[in-house]
Amino acid sequence: MNFKVRVIDLAGSCCRLGALQFGSKVVETPGCLIYNRSGVVPHLTPDILETLDNVPPIMHTPLASIIEEPGLIKLRGYGKGLASFIGYKDNSVYISASDYQGEAMYQYNENKSISVWTKTGRTKVTPDDYSKFVEVCRPSWYQSLCDTVPANASIKRTRKSVDRTLEFLDQCLKYREKHDSLKTSELWAAVEGGGLVDERQRSAKESATRPVFGFTLEGFGSDQMNVETIFELLPLTTQNLPVEKPRLIHAIGSPTNIIKAIESGVDLFDAYYPYNLTENNLAMVLPLKAINSLSRSSKLTEVEEENGNDSSNDQDRTATFSLLNLREDRYNEDFSPLVSGCKCFVCSNHTRAYIHHLIINNEMLGGVLLMTHNLFQYIEFFRCIRTSLKNNKWKELRKLFDA
Numbered sequence: 001m002n003f004k005v006r007v008i009d010l011a012g013s014c015c016r017l018g019a020l021q022f023g024s025k026v027v028e029t030p031g032c033l034i035y036n037r038s039g040v041v042p043h044l045t046p047d048i049l050e051t052l053d054n055v056p057p058i059m060h061t062p063l064a065s066i067i068e069e070p071g072l073i074k075l076r077g078y079g080k081g082l083a084s085f086i087g088y089k090d091n092s093v094y095i096s097a098s099d100y101q102g103e104a105m106y107q108y109n110e111n112k113s114i115s116v117w118t119k120t121g122r123t124k125v126t127p128d129d130y131s132k133f134v135e136v137c138r139p140s141w142y143q144s145l146c147d148t149v150p151a152n153a154s155i156k157r158t159r160k161s162v163d164r165t166l167e168f169l170d171q172c173l174k175y176r177e178k179h180d181s182l183k184t185s186e187l188w189a190a191v192e193g194g195g196l197v198d199e200r201q202r203s204a205k206e207s208a209t210r211p212v213f214g215f216t217l218e219g220f221g222s223d224q225m226n227v228e229t230i231f232e233l234l235p236l237t238t239q240n241l242p243v244e245k246p247r248l249i250h251a252i253g254s255p256t257n258i259i260k261a262i263e264s265g266v267d268l269f270d271a272y273y274p275y276n277l278t279e280n281n282l283a284m285v286l287p288l289k290a291i292n293s294l295s296r297s298s299k300l301t302e303v304e305e306e307n308g309n310d311s312s313n314d315q316d317r318t319a320t321f322s323l324l325n326l327r328e329d330r331y332n333e334d335f336s337p338l339v340s341g342c343k344c345f346v347c348s349n350h351t352r353a354y355i356h357h358l359i360i361n362n363e364m365l366g367g368v369l370l371m372t373h374n375l376f377q378y379i380e381f382f383r384c385i386r387t388s389l390k391n392n393k394w395k396e397l398r399k400l401f402d403a
Contacts, residue, residue, distance in 0.1 A: 034059050065099065097130065
């Protein structure tokens with residue numbers, strides 16, 4: 001695995017363009033991973049996932065979703081690694097110790113272990129337990145164990161979080177050094193620090209001295225920290241990390257937050273956001289016409305109206321990002337696509353009224369169609385980000401997302 005990056009200085013912002021290569025596969029950055037649980041992208045079957053264009057070749061799998069089932073014994077008996085086990089053998093897997101689905105139960109973490117939560121309850125995981133499990137999973141990369149605390153944790157508890165996380169990292173490194181089978185899986189250090197600048201910087205500086213491939217920025221999930229605090233701490237954290245190594249952040253939230261995180265020096269993002277939107281019956285609406293105009297002119301063009309719907313019922317009239325709540329009754333007779341001009345299967349074949357009908361009747365297909373659309377738009381969003389950086393249109397792109 002190798003990573004090449006160049007920094008683009010945009011009036012004080014430190015955006016980065018790069019490429020993460022593993023084998024014959026490449027993830028362009030800024031970019032995203034594909035979020036899954038137990039090896040399955042929520043709401044989508046593998047054949048539906050294959051219909052999407054430009055799907056990143058890396059599957060992000062949280063530890064909690066696989067440690068119990070399939071678990072260590074089954075994966076060891078299978079002997080071909082997690083990617084092959086879940087039918088993703090042509091691509092790669094990233095295993096994270098953290099998972100932002102549900103409430104963070106940091107108070108159950110201990111000096112020698114963290115707690116992960118499965119369908120049957122709490123499971124204690126030590127660094128050695130974790131390393132043994134990763135060994136049979138054979139991922140392309142994995143995150144070190146971490147003790148993530150919220151921004152409002154006490155100073156004492158936050159310091160303990162950083163100390164534990166560094167100790168977990170050292171133990172993961174020690175195990176990896178002794179086992180050649182882990183040498184093909186790159187270790188990424190988790191950077192902690194809660195809501196304290198000093199602890200964020202200490203965690204980053206200490207982690208940077210270890211022989212790791214990259215860094216995961218933890219505790220910035222939108223439910224754990226307010227937006228103002230996130231973007232006060234994030235650049236102060238990344239400036240203490242080596243420029244040549246990749247940075248990944250989990251559950252940062254909306255496209256606006258992603259744009260600000262990119263300006264703070266972040267390279268990779270998980271795809272928890274489209275899943276979270278789908279769970280809340282929301283559809284992404286990228287301003288596609290305005291975005292496409294950036295490749296032709298530095299001057300933004302307004303999105304032209306293509307249908308005759310009343311503006312109060314049509315959120316994609318403006319040249320800015322928005323969301324549609326498909327549970328709302330106003331879509332009952334709206335026979336336009338989710339997003340005019342979107343080339344995804346859903347927008348090409350179905351209407352807002354139909355998806356609204358599926359959702360209010362709790363039909364499984366409603367989630368399938370929404371997730372298909374949201375993931376397509378999310379991947380397209382990152383393509384637009386890279387294009388705007390390459391074409392020196394970053395300022396114009398920011399305006400579309402009120403960043």
